[in-house]
Amino acid sequence: MKQANSKICKQITISIAAFFAFGMFGVLTPAPVLAAKAKNEQTIGYVDRQQVFSGYPGIQEIMQRIQDLRAEAQKDYDTNTKDLPVADKKAYSDRLALQQAQREDELMDPVRAKIEAAIKAIAAAKGLHVILDAAIVIYGGTDITADVITKVSR
Structure with a gap:
């Protein structure tokens, strides 16, 4: 049971780290949002x-x-x-x-x-x-x- 909890915690930690890493690079930002942002700047x-x-x-x-x-x-x-x-x-x-x-x-x-x-x-x-x-x-x-x-x- 301890091992299962440790494995779940590790998976959650990796998921959170991946979310932040991809989020920082804009991978999770939809293209229409980026296009609208660029359009508004113009x-x-x-x-x-x-x-x-x-x-x-x-x-x-x-x-x-x-x-x-x-x-x-x-x-x-x-x-x-x-x-x-x-x-x-x-x-x-x-x-x-x-x-x-x-x-x-x-x-x-x-x-x-x-x-x-x-x-x-x-x-x-x-x-x-x-x-x-x-x-x-x-x-x-x-x-x-x-x-x-x-x-x-x-």
């Missing part, structure tokens, strides 16, 4: 949005317009809040800031929309399912920045 792309914005046609004029609007808002604030109490100055400043943000959004929303549409189109054309910002990518993925710049420049 479906991630990234884009440097800062570079795309910098390369956007007419962005310098848009940014200059935003700077002009900010200067106008500052001049408005300085002119109209000279004699106001602190609480009223704060309310006036908040109102101007809200108006400024709305104006900036009106100028930038078409730019953002065109860039996002270009990113989606390039991703679809390349079969990429996930697009990340280049600032967070450490390794791997497909860089689509140049393609996006080309598409928004048309």
